[in-house]
Amino acid sequence: MFHVLIADPISDEGLDVLYNNEDVTVVKETGLKPDELESRIEEFDGLLVRSQTKVTRSVIEKADRLKIIGRAGVGVDNIDLEAATENGIIVVNAPNGNTNSAAEHTMAMMMALSRKIPQAHSALKNQKWERSKYVGFEVKNKTLGIVGLGRIGTEVAYRAKGQRMNVIAYDPFLTEEKADQMGIEYGEFEDVLKKADYITVHTPLLKDTRHMISTDAFKQMKDGVFMINCARGGIIDEDALYDALVSGKVAGAAIDVLEEEPFQDHKLLELPQVVATPHLGASTVEAQESVAVDVCHDVLNHLRGDIVKNPVNLPSVPSDVLSQIEPYFNLAEKLGMFLIRLTDDVPEEVNIYYSGDLSDVKIDPITRNAVKGLLERHLGSHVNDVNALYLAEKKDITIHENRTSTTKGFTNLMTVELKTKSGVRSVSGTLLNGLGPRLVRVDHYSVDVMPEGHIVVIHHKDLPGVIGEMGSLLSERNINIATMQVDRSDVGGNAIMILTIDKHAEQEELEALKELEEIKAVTAVDL
Numbered sequence: 001m002f003h004v005l006i007a008d009p010i011s012d013e014g015l016d017v018l019y020n021n022e023d024v025t026v027v028k029e030t031g032l033k034p035d036e037l038e039s040r041i042e043e044f045d046g047l048l049v050r051s052q053t054k055v056t057r058s059v060i061e062k063a064d065r066l067k068i069i070g071r072a073g074v075g076v077d078n079i080d081l082e083a084a085t086e087n088g089i090i091v092v093n094a095p096n097g098n099t100n101s102a103a104e105h106t107m108a109m110m111m112a113l114s115r116k117i118p119q120a121h122s123a124l125k126n127q128k129w130e131r132s133k134y135v136g137f138e139v140k141n142k143t144l145g146i147v148g149l150g151r152i153g154t155e156v157a158y159r160a161k162g163q164r165m166n167v168i169a170y171d172p173f174l175t176e177e178k179a180d181q182m183g184i185e186y187g188e189f190e191d192v193l194k195k196a197d198y199i200t201v202h203t204p205l206l207k208d209t210r211h212m213i214s215t216d217a218f219k220q221m222k223d224g225v226f227m228i229n230c231a232r233g234g235i236i237d238e239d240a241l242y243d244a245l246v247s248g249k250v251a252g253a254a255i256d257v258l259e260e261e262p263f264q265d266h267k268l269l270e271l272p273q274v275v276a277t278p279h280l281g282a283s284t285v286e287a288q289e290s291v292a293v294d295v296c297h298d299v300l301n302h303l304r305g306d307i308v309k310n311p312v313n314l315p316s317v318p319s320d321v322l323s324q325i326e327p328y329f330n331l332a333e334k335l336g337m338f339l340i341r342l343t344d345d346v347p348e349e350v351n352i353y354y355s356g357d358l359s360d361v362k363i364d365p366i367t368r369n370a371v372k373g374l375l376e377r378h379l380g381s382h383v384n385d386v387n388a389l390y391l392a393e394k395k396d397i398t399i400h401e402n403r404t405s406t407t408k409g410f411t412n413l414m415t416v417e418l419k420t421k422s423g424v425r426s427v428s429g430t431l432l433n434g435l436g437p438r439l440v441r442v443d444h445y446s447v448d449v450m451p452e453g454h455i456v457v458i459h460h461k462d463l464p465g466v467i468g469e470m471g472s473l474l475s476e477r478n479i480n481i482a483t484m485q486v487d488r489s490d491v492g493g494n495a496i497m498i499l500t501i502d503k504h505a506e507q508e509e510l511e512a513l514k515e516l517e518e519i520k521a522v523t524a525v526d527l
């Protein structure tokens with residue numbers, strides 16, 4: 001049974017996705033104080049929030065069974081992503097559901113600002129008919145500067161063109177060609193600052209974007225510029241904006257978001273040329289239904305062990321690519337689990353080689369599964385594909401991915417190589433069409449083993465009678481051999497035997513095998 005906590009108001013249409021399942025219980029407790037959330041969180045497998053609830057490191061560190069945090073919306077700056085990743089908790093969001101609403105709100109704010117609608121409205125409600133006081137500006141033929149041309153910035157650009165504005169945009173991923181296609185001007189950040197009559201920001205709040213609209217940025221702008229922020233508080237330095245408004249450098253500002261929310265007594269709100277809404281960009285029926293449905297599906301999928309659509313702290317994989325690589329996840333994990341059993345030394349470096357069909361697919365998610373398999377032996381079951389690479393780095397294990405043309409006759413081949421102070425061990429595997437995963441090499445020995453169940457790997461001398469002796473030893477202990485694979489380096493030299501047996505091999509059973517003179521090493525691997 002999975003327990004999911006809904007900590008912010010989330011649309012019922014989304015919650016229905018969770019309610020209608022026998023394996024899920026939903027607890028709705030919105031408006032929890034940070035210490036209340038900390039004390040409740042250990043009961044839950046899933047947590048659903050919007051922007052209000054702060055999912056801090058101390059919340060995450062108390063979340064012993066938490067597997068997923070769902071953000072019904074875009075911005076995840078209220079969630080400590082680093083802490084979530086370290087603790088193997090996947091964070092998912094719903095990036096597409098509120099794009100339209102946020103873009104429409106931005107346009108509404110720009111028009112309200114330009115035509116002083118909120119000020120005129122409030123005067124009229126106070127019985128003041130002040131027509132001359134509220135003369136505004138047309139936006140037609142003015143230049144709108146967009147900082148951040150992602151989903152929302154792009155929608156704003158198209159709407160502004162519909163208003164016959166000129167649009168100039170800056171985004172690190174914007175090319176001149178793309179700008180041409182959109183019929184807008186491509187600019188550097190400074191060009192946008194200098195040329196725009198209205199500037200709207202649509203970036204996430206990141207280290208690089210915090211206070212990117214600073215005192216220095218205001219200095220570069222036209223006198224009488226209008227500023228709009230329907231993205232995140234903190235992108236605009238609020239003190240610098242206040243000074244620029246008071247000095248008249250900025251003619252007016254439309255603000256949906258501030259650094260500290262909820263906000264009430266903010267000095268910006270005292271200025272008559274500031275139009276503000278309480279973080280309403282995504283607050284439409286349509287957006288809320290859409291983000292809630294999207295995020296609840298991802299939460300349910302993840303809890304049931306299925307793939308999520310919108311991971312934030314995992315590489316996102318388009319579904320057509322996923323269907324190509326998902327079958328390799330199990331193979332990769334098994335290779336990692338097998339390999340780590342071949343040595344008791346401290347892992348230092350892992351090299352993963354992808355070849356054949358695997359040489360031109362997205363390999364990062366496959367690598368995560370291999371590393372997860374490797375680390376599980378020593379770090380336990382809290383290792384997952386979210387934190388596998390982070391934990392490897394923490395343990396000073398370097399991971400290298402390599403694409404090679406060496407297929408050794410297989411249509412796809414994956415080799416995981418582990419370096420320790422005593423040497424290099426490696427294991428290779430393939431997905432056999434229709435037959436599933438196979439181990440095909442262990443170090444330099446060729447084998448053909450299904451990587452599942454109870455396996456015993458025996459390194460021995462290639463001498464007559466060894467196989468028989470081992471067979472009798474095992475049968476004396478009532479251990480049935482299901483399959484057996486042998487290979488040798490040269491006649492009479494070193495050899496390997498890989499047995500699959502019907503039950504877990506106990507330590508004393510392995511010790512008995514080791515007593516045979518010809519046996520050099522015996523390792524049990526349960527996959």
Ligand SMILES: NC(=O)c1ccc[n+]([C@@H]2O[C@H](COP(=O)([O-])OP(=O)(O)OC[C@H]3O[C@@H](n4cnc5c(N)ncnc54)[C@H](O)[C@@H]3O)[C@@H](O)[C@H]2O)c1
Pocket residue numbers: 074075076095098099102147148149150151152153170171172173202203204205206208209212230231232256257279280281282283
């Ligand atoms: N007010 C609201 O209710 C509301 C609603 C939805 C989204 N938002 C916020 O709006 C913002 C944009 O959302 P989105 O869905 O368009 O995100 P997005 O990821 O699609 O777009 C963000 C864009 O910002 C660009 N960017 C990053 N750093 C930049 C920099 N230094 N300079 C210029 N551009 C930079 C990125 O390249 C990207 O194209 C986010 O902060 C989101 O949280 C607010």
Ligand SMILES: O=C(O)[C@H](O)COP(=O)(O)O
Pocket residue numbers: 050051052072073074075076098231279280281282283
């Ligand atoms: O990032 C977002 O999606 C918006 O800021 C919406 O936030 P909200 O879900 O709290 O309205």
